[in-house]
Amino acid sequence: xxxxxxxxxxxxxxxxxxxxxxxxxxxxxxxxxxxxxxxxxxxxxxxxxxxxxxxxxxxxxxxxxxxxxxxxxxxxxxxxxxxxxxxxxxxxxxxxxxxxxxxxxxxxxxxxxxxxxxxxxxxxxxxxxxxxxxxxxxxxxxxxxxxxxxxxxxxxxxxxxxxxxxxxxxxxxxxxxxxxxxxxxxxxxxxxxxxxxxxxxxxxxxxxxxxxxxxxxxxxxxxxxxxxxxxxxxxxxxxxxxxxxxxxxxxxxxxxxxxxxxxxxxxxxxxxxxxxxxxxxxxxxxxxxxxxxxxxxxxxxxxxxxxxxxxxxxx
Numbered sequence: 001x002x003x004x005x006x007x008x009x010x011x012x013x014x015x016x017x018x019x020x021x022x023x024x025x026x027x028x029x030x031x032x033x034x035x036x037x038x039x040x041x042x043x044x045x046x047x048x049x050x051x052x053x054x055x056x057x058x059x060x061x062x063x064x065x066x067x068x069x070x071x072x073x074x075x076x077x078x079x080x081x082x083x084x085x086x087x088x089x090x091x092x093x094x095x096x097x098x099x100x101x102x103x104x105x106x107x108x109x110x111x112x113x114x115x116x117x118x119x120x121x122x123x124x125x126x127x128x129x130x131x132x133x134x135x136x137x138x139x140x141x142x143x144x145x146x147x148x149x150x151x152x153x154x155x156x157x158x159x160x161x162x163x164x165x166x167x168x169x170x171x172x173x174x175x176x177x178x179x180x181x182x183x184x185x186x187x188x189x190x191x192x193x194x195x196x197x198x199x200x201x202x203x204x205x206x207x208x209x210x211x212x213x214x215x216x217x218x219x220x221x222x223x224x225x226x227x228x229x230x231x232x233x234x235x236x237x238x239x240x241x242x243x244x245x246x247x248x249x250x251x252x253x254x255x256x257x258x259x260x261x262x263x264x265x266x267x268x269x270x271x272x273x274x275x276x277x278x279x280x281x282x283x284x285x286x287x288x289x290x291x292x293x294x295x296x297x298x299x300x301x302x303x304x305x306x307x308x309x310x311x312x313x314x315x
Contacts, residue, residue: 182250
């Protein structure tokens with residue numbers, strides 16, 4: 001009898017030990033598979049740091065080189081910076097050029113160098129370039145240069161771009177402004193998207209129409225792959241006339257000097273009035289294309305200005 005009692009007690013102990021082991025195993029499984037650490041989807045792991053700056057950006061790193069995957073359905077309102085952001089010239093143009101296959105007709109390089117300055121536009125007046133459009137399709141195109149004019153003084157344009165415009169419909173900017181004396185004023189870094197054209201499309205040399213829709217409330221435009229340059233309009237052009245007295249020699253020289261540093265082919269240099277689909281734009285008026293192209297061929301093509309999502313080469 002005593003032997004039977006011991007046997008029963010041993011079986012009971014064995015059962016408790018088995019249940020305990022099962023409980024430990026179940027607990028370990030729950031720890032591993034029940035509440036896993038959230039994982040970022042592979043596509044988003046490739047994205048850079050968020051491009052929206054903090055409310056009080058303090059350095060150039062607050063406006064990083066970046067390219068977002070695609071627009072979000074309900075983007076937060078554009079935010080202004082309560083304090084001016086100081087960006088170095090190198091944020092707009094690198095000083096170590098990569099000389100491309102030059103198309104110069106003159107082996108001598110011009111000695112012309114314009115005055116340069118940085119007047120960063122308010123953060124509400126420019127944004128990110130996107131890899132995909134609002135529909136999830138590729139938004140990547142080879143860059144283009146779009147030429148504009150200010151139709152007013154250069155300083156009034158700078159003042160407007162540096163004024164916060166939280167509403168999408170009020171936002172506008174160029175990447176660079178060329179003043180009457182030839183001064184090159186950098187406004188928006190080349191990897192960012194300036195709001196230089198509304199309803200617009202670029203027709204390539206092959207006849208392909210290129211445009212990207214980045215806001216569901218507005219038509220497609222060339223902004224996602226464009227580098228916008230504006231010429232300061234002469235005083236007699238502050239009107240809606242079809243012509244004015246034209247631009248200065250210094251402006252043409254600076255424009256040729258600047259565009260040569262983008263490395264963009266001549267076939268992808270265009271005008272606002274050419275890409276515009278609204279039928280309301282006619283800038284740049286009185287532009288001497290022949291003079292500009294002649295000057296452009298005297299400068300070596302480089303990639304000191306890198307248009308797109310990656311930082312310019314610094315090697």
